[in-house]
Amino acid sequence: MAHSGINLIFEGQNLPRLLGGLWITIRVALIAIIAGGVLGIFLGVLRTFKNRLLRFILRLYLEFFRIVPTVVLLFLFYYILPKSMNLNLPAAEVATLVFTLWMAAEASDIVRGALISVPQHQVDSGLAIGLNRSQLYYYVLIPQSLKLMLPAMMNLISRIIKTTSLLLLISVLDVINVGQQIIEANQKQYPQGAFWVYGVIFVLYFLICYPFSLLAKKLQKD
Amino acid sequence: MSWQIIQQSLPMFQKGFILTLQMSALGILGAIILGLMCSLCQYFKIPVLKQIVGAYIELSRNTPLLIQLFFIYYGLPGIGLKLSAYTCGIIGLIFLGGSYMAEGFSGGFDGIPNSQIESGKAIGLSQGQLTRYVVFPQGFALSIPALAANIIFLIKETSIFTVIAIPELTNTALDLIGLYYHTNEYLLVLVVGYAIILIPLSIILTWLERRIRYGTFGD
Numbered sequence: 001m002a003h004s005g006i007n008l009i010f011e012g013q014n015l016p017r018l019l020g021g022l023w024i025t026i027r028v029a030l031i032a033i034i035a036g037g038v039l040g041i042f043l044g045v046l047r048t049f050k051n052r053l054l055r056f057i058l059r060l061y062l063e064f065f066r067i068v069p070t071v072v073l074l075f076l077f078y079y080i081l082p083k084s085m086n087l088n089l090p091a092a093e094v095a096t097l098v099f100t101l102w103m104a105a106e107a108s109d110i111v112r113g114a115l116i117s118v119p120q121h122q123v124d125s126g127l128a129i130g131l132n133r134s135q136l137y138y139y140v141l142i143p144q145s146l147k148l149m150l151p152a153m154m155n156l157i158s159r160i161i162k163t164t165s166l167l168l169l170i171s172v173l174d175v176i177n178v179g180q181q182i183i184e185a186n187q188k189q190y191p192q193g194a195f196w197v198y199g200v201i202f203v204l205y206f207l208i209c210y211p212f213s214l215l216a217k218k219l220q221k222d
Numbered sequence: 223m224s225w226q227i228i229q230q231s232l233p234m235f236q237k238g239f240i241l242t243l244q245m246s247a248l249g250i251l252g253a254i255i256l257g258l259m260c261s262l263c264q265y266f267k268i269p270v271l272k273q274i275v276g277a278y279i280e281l282s283r284n285t286p287l288l289i290q291l292f293f294i295y296y297g298l299p300g301i302g303l304k305l306s307a308y309t310c311g312i313i314g315l316i317f318l319g320g321s322y323m324a325e326g327f328s329g330g331f332d333g334i335p336n337s338q339i340e341s342g343k344a345i346g347l348s349q350g351q352l353t354r355y356v357v358f359p360q361g362f363a364l365s366i367p368a369l370a371a372n373i374i375f376l377i378k379e380t381s382i383f384t385v386i387a388i389p390e391l392t393n394t395a396l397d398l399i400g401l402y403y404h405t406n407e408y409l410l411v412l413v414v415g416y417a418i419i420l421i422p423l424s425i426i427l428t429w430l431e432r433r434i435r436y437g438t439f440g441d
Contacts, residue, residue, distance in 0.1 A: 005300065067420045068413055069381035071392055076413070079405045158284065165286035169385065176289065183296075192300030198293040202285050209284035 005196040008189075014182050018197075021178035022204060025164045028096050028172070033157055036103025043104060044111025045137060058108065065105035070163050073098050078170045091170045103160055110152045114145035147219075154216035158209040165205070175201055227407045231398055235411050238394030243419065245308075245390065246377045249315030253376060254369070256316055257323025264324070265331050265357075275324070282321035287382050290314050295386045311383045315376060322372045330365025331357060363434050370427035374420060381416075391415050 009015055047058050065073070077098050081087045089097070118141050126140040167174040179197045186193050260279065263271040282290075294317075295310040305313070334357060342356040384393035395412040399405050 067417055067424075069378040069392070069416060071381040071384065072395075072409075072412055072416065075392075075396070076409055079399070079409060083405060162284070162286040165288040166382070168288070176292070195293075195297040195300035198289060198297040202289050202293055205285045205289060206281060210280060213280065213284055 005190050005192040008182070008186055008193050008196055009200055011186075017178050017182065018175055018200065018204075021173060021175035024092065024172065025167060025174040026161075026208070028092060028099060028167060028174075029161045029164045031096050032099030032103050033160055036100040036160075037107055037153070039100070039104035040107025041111050041142075043108035044115065045142075047108055047112040048115045062105045062109055065102050070098070070102065071166055071169060073102065074166060074170050091172045092167070095164075095167050095170060095172055099160060099164070103156070106156050107153065110149050110156065111145070113152075114149035115141050117148060118144045151216045151220040154212050154219065158212035158216070161209055161212070162205065175204065223406055223410070224404070227402075227404045228411055231404075231408060231411060234394055234398065235391065235415060238389055238391040239415055239418075241388070242377075242380050242390040242415075245311055245315065245383065245388070246380050246419075248312050249319060249380070250373055250376050252312065252316035253319025253323045253372075256320035257325075258327055260320060260324035261327035261331065264328055279321040279324055282317055283325070287314060287318045287379050288385055290317055291382065291386050307383075307386045307388050310386055311380075311388050315379065318379065319372065319376045322375065323369060326365045326368030326372055327361070329368050330363070331361040333364040334360045366434050367431050370424075370431060373427065374424060377419060377423070378416070 009018075043058055043061075047055055049055070068076070074095060077094050078091065081089060081094060122140055122144060123136065126136045131139065164174065165176060168176045168180075171177070179201050183190075183193045183197050190196075260275045263275045291310060291314040294305065294314055295307060298305070338356055338360060339352065342352045347355065380390055381392040383390050384396060387393065389397070391412060395408045398408045402408075
């Protein structure tokens with residue numbers, strides 16, 4: 001049993017290193033979810049306004065982030081920011097930026113969808129008792145649409161977390177990158193290392209994302 | 223930005239483009255078949271299979287494709303199962319897509335109003351007839367929007383195949399950038415390549431959604 005692959009995980013600093021990589025992954029996701037969520041709510045509210053030009057620009061922004069695969073988005077920002085804008089950011093920050101903008105784009109659509117499905121009589125009643133535009137959003141539309149948008153938001157959050165696995169591609173030292181290092185360093189001693197290390201990362205991602213998908217299902221039922 | 227460079231790279235991109243289309247088509251087809259079987263297991267509440275399908279759906283939906291591919295491509299040879307990158311890509315896409323498609327179909331089947339099922343029973347349809355004439359036509363029509371979204375999603379996911387060195391669109395672009403450093407040109411072709419696939423497809427699917435909506439009742 002000395003060479004049973006699972007030992008590789010518990011040898012030396014391997015497990016703390018993997019978890020350290022996981023933290024980098026989670027940090028990118030967390031910042032993107034919070035910043036992108038706030039920006040997304042703001043943009044979503046803007047998208048319910050009547051201004052045609054504003055709506056068109058925001059729609060274009062959403063469609064761009066929808067059509068282009070995330071891998072390609074990452075490379076676009078990773079290569080073009082330093083070259084065209086002379087902005088040399090560390091890879092992790094480029095990734096945070098991409099995920100924030102992506103989260104904001106997708107969230108804006110969820111927010112817009114939820115806002116316009118608040119029944120019209122609620123809006124009319126609000127206006128009838130003399131609320132102004134911002135009061136209408138603050139007291140009527142946003143609280144009522146929150147319940148409608150939460151399940152979709154939970155799904156989006158779990159999608160963002162899953163997609164952080166792509167950080168590896170722009171050489172961020174994330175959990176998968178650390179896993180590769182561990183596999184390569186122990187290739188001789190543990191030829192089956194890949195099976196176990198990737199298996200463990202698979203389970204780690206599942207453990208993080210599963211609560212969100214459970215929550216989304218539960219919210220959908222209520 | 224130079225058109226000459228773009229022109230010279232087009233034959234290589236064409237190969238990647240076709241491979242992306244091919245693998246997407248195979249993967250999506252497989253995912254739809256797998257998803258349909260899974261959702262039927264759940265709809266008819268077949269014991270044991272239902273639990274297996276439930277576990278599979280959770281496992282596949284809550285893990286990233288990249289790590290699924292790594293596990294299949296690099297991990298499985300460790301226990302003696304060696305597959306080509308191409309096969310791994312297709313299997314990965316089917317494994318991922320199957321659960322999304324299953325959820326899409328289930329959403330459609332669950333969306334059929336109870337009155338429809340009850341009416342079917344009331345006029346004396348057998349379980350088989352009920353499935354054939356009531357559940358399937360309406361369920362499929364209801365699940366089309368979810369399936370369309372999944373198809374677009376899966377095509378975009380094929381860009382991840384680059385990590386196991388399948389020479390599809392993204393991989394072609396990254397290779398060319400590594401070789402010649404014409405970053406802007408190649409990235410432009412790459413984005414346009416995906417747009418050529420996804421924009422028309424998204425328009426066709428939206429049109430299809432409108433056409434097939436005959437199944438919905440009372441709308």
